Amino acid sequence: MSTNMVVRVEGQEFILERVFDAPRELVFKAMSEAEHLKHWWGPRGWELTxxxxxxxxxxxxxxxxxxxDENQGDFFGFEAWGKALYQEIEVAEKIVYDDYFSDAEGHVAEGMPASHITITFLEHEGRTKLxxxxxxESVEALQxxxxxxxxxxxxxxWDRLDEHLQAVK
Known part of the structure; x- marks a missing residue:
């Protein structure tokens, strides 16, 4: 397992890479099924309600x-809504979606940056490189x-994803 995440900013793109000690099929399921997402999506101290x-x-x-997490001060009790619109799916290989901040009804939040995300799952020495x-839409939106x-x-x-993968594999 590698906890090292590679982060690059190239113009308008925010690129992240990490190797997980789990098979591609499991990592793909963890990123596509509610039963998995509920256990790891979001930073520490946050849960999917x-x-x-x-x-x-x-x-x-x-x-x-x-x-x-009461220790997160003003964030305690705060709700952050999101919405993804899936564009393309190749099982255990790729997920492409448009990602938005939204409200509880699913309306896109005005003035908040949206992104077009491609997640690729690569076989990597018996593990999965994500x-x-x-x-x-602009360098300013990314910043x-x-x-x-x-x-x-x-x-x-992604640390929580890794912990979840270790617990279920």
């Missing part, structure tokens, strides 16, 4: 992350999410 997944091209994943490439703490949030989320 809503997780509705329609995993197919044209389908929607609508979710709510809620901060349950590559996430998020393309934003906005970076300033919001996106990198730390994804590091913690």
């Amino acid at each position: 809503v997780c509705n997944v329609d995993f197919r091209p044209g389908g929607v994943w609508h979710y709510c992350m809620k901060c349950i 590559i996430s490439c998020a393309r934003y 906005h999410v970076i300033q919001m703490g996106m990198e730390q949030g994804i590091r913690e989320t």
Whole structure:
């Protein structure tokens, strides 16, 4: 297992790579099925209180992350809603979706950066190399999410994914 995440910013793209000590099929399921997502999606101290997944091209994943950690100050009790619109799915190989901040009804949050994300699952010495490439509409939009703490949030989320994979494999 490698806990090292490679992070690159290339123009409007935010690229993340990490190797997980689990087979591609399991990593793919963990990223596509509500039963798995509920256990690891979000940074530490947050849980998915809503997780509705329609995993197919044209389908929607609508979710709510809620901060349950009293030590996170003003974030405690805060809800962050998100919505993904699946564009392309190749089982155990690739997931392509548009990612949005949203509200509880699934309406896209105005003024918040959206991204077009391609997640690739590669066989890597009996493990899985996960590559996430998020393309934003502008360099400024990407910088906005970076300033919001996106990198730390994804590091913690992928640490939780790794812990979940170890627990279920």
